[in-house]
Amino acid sequence: MRRAALAGAAVAFATAVLAACGSSGDGPATAGGTPSGPAASAPAVTGPAVTGPSGAPDGDPAGGPEDAETPDRPKVPADEITPATGTFSKPQKEYLTDRVPQGMDPAAVLQTGQETCDRLRYLVKADRDIAVAAVVTGEVADAEPAVAHLCPRHQDLVDEAALGYPDGTHTGAELRPGRYRAPSPTKDCAWRLTGAKGRELAAGSSDTGRPVSLTVPASATAFTSTGCYAWLPEGATR
Numbered sequence: 001m002r003r004a005a006l007a008g009a010a011v012a013f014a015t016a017v018l019a020a021c022g023s024s025g026d027g028p029a030t031a032g033g034t035p036s037g038p039a040a041s042a043p044a045v046t047g048p049a050v051t052g053p054s055g056a057p058d059g060d061p062a063g064g065p066e067d068a069e070t071p072d073r074p075k076v077p078a079d080e081i082t083p084a085t086g087t088f089s090k091p092q093k094e095y096l097t098d099r100v101p102q103g104m105d106p107a108a109v110l111q112t113g114q115e116t117c118d119r120l121r122y123l124v125k126a127d128r129d130i131a132v133a134a135v136v137t138g139e140v141a142d143a144e145p146a147v148a149h150l151c152p153r154h155q156d157l158v159d160e161a162a163l164g165y166p167d168g169t170h171t172g173a174e175l176r177p178g179r180y181r182a183p184s185p186t187k188d189c190a191w192r193l194t195g196a197k198g199r200e201l202a203a204g205s206s207d208t209g210r211p212v213s214l215t216v217p218a219s220a221t222a223f224t225s226t227g228c229y230a231w232l233p234e235g236a237t238r
Contacts (some may be wrong), residue, residue, distance in 0.1 A: 076100040083107050095149035116143055117151035124157070129183035133230035135161035165231040169224045177218040180231040183211050188227035195219045 078097045081088065083106060088096065095113050100106045119140050123131035134140040135157055143161070147154045163176065182189060190205040191214060201220055206212045206228075213234065216223055225231065 073101045076102055076104075076106065081106050091149045095145060099145075113142075113146040113150050116140060116146040117154070120147070120151065120154045120157060124154070127183075128157075129232060132157050132160050132164065132232055133183060136164040136230040136232070137166040160232065163233045165223065165225065167225045167228055167230070169222060171222045175216060175220055175223060176233075177216050177220070179213060179215050179234040181211055181213040181234050182225075182228040182231050184230075185209060185212055185228040189225075189229075190227060191223070191225045193217070193220045194222045194224075196221060198222075 075098050078093070081093060081096050081100055088106070088110070092110055096106050096109060100109050119134075120131055120143065123134060123140070131140075131154075135143045143154075144158050147158045165174075165180065185206055187207045187209050189207075189212065190203075192203040193201040193214070193216060195201045195217075196219070201217060202214065204212070204214065212228070214231075
């Protein structure tokens with residue numbers, strides 16, 4: 001049985017190993033024998049830090065170089081994306097398409113995606129639920145494109161995360177009836193489900209830090225959660 005205390009340990013484990021090892025090149029290698037792909041020769045790019053349910057992520061929440069996420073900055077055309085040495089593999093090139101701002105080293109952008117894959121890999125080793133929850137909350141940011149092109153072995157994490165809920169208020173089409181669990185809530189976890197005209201359907205709280213579950217009924221129009229970190233769908237493929 002999973003314990004809520006494992007959440008902090010999982011995150012601490014991942015953060016410590018990543019700090020010691022850096023990017024392990026989980027993505028495809030490049031031609032020419034360059035270790036860990038062209039990103040190995042690029043300056044290190046700090047991705048989103050994962051701090052777990054009780055802390056805020058450190059560093060850039062966008063998960064990469066600040067300018068890479070600036071929507072009005074022109075991007076390098078796909079046919080002009082080339083590394084300083086060697087070549088990019090097809091999956092790497094697909095990941096970089098429409099993601100490299102003019103004037104930026106594409107290898108630095110690629111390393112951001114590879115570090116996202118590293119974080120997921122280490123979190124999965126410690127606790128799979130924490131890995132999924134980190135994607136749900138955005139603490140492992142920009143996971144979907146990184147997984148799709150650089151580490152497809154983790155696609156199941158992204159698919160499950162797409163069905164979960166982070167803390168906050170969710171309404172309308174966001175709501176999916178079903179059973180959900182918060183695998184690593186804080187000791188200030190509280191939730192509320194409301195229906196038509198704001199009528200309360202269910203509410204609860206937990207100060208134990210242990211996993212909790214709830215059912216979102218078809219009649220729910222709003223779901224509010226605070227301090228619970230993330231809710232994952234029960235019955236998902238394990």
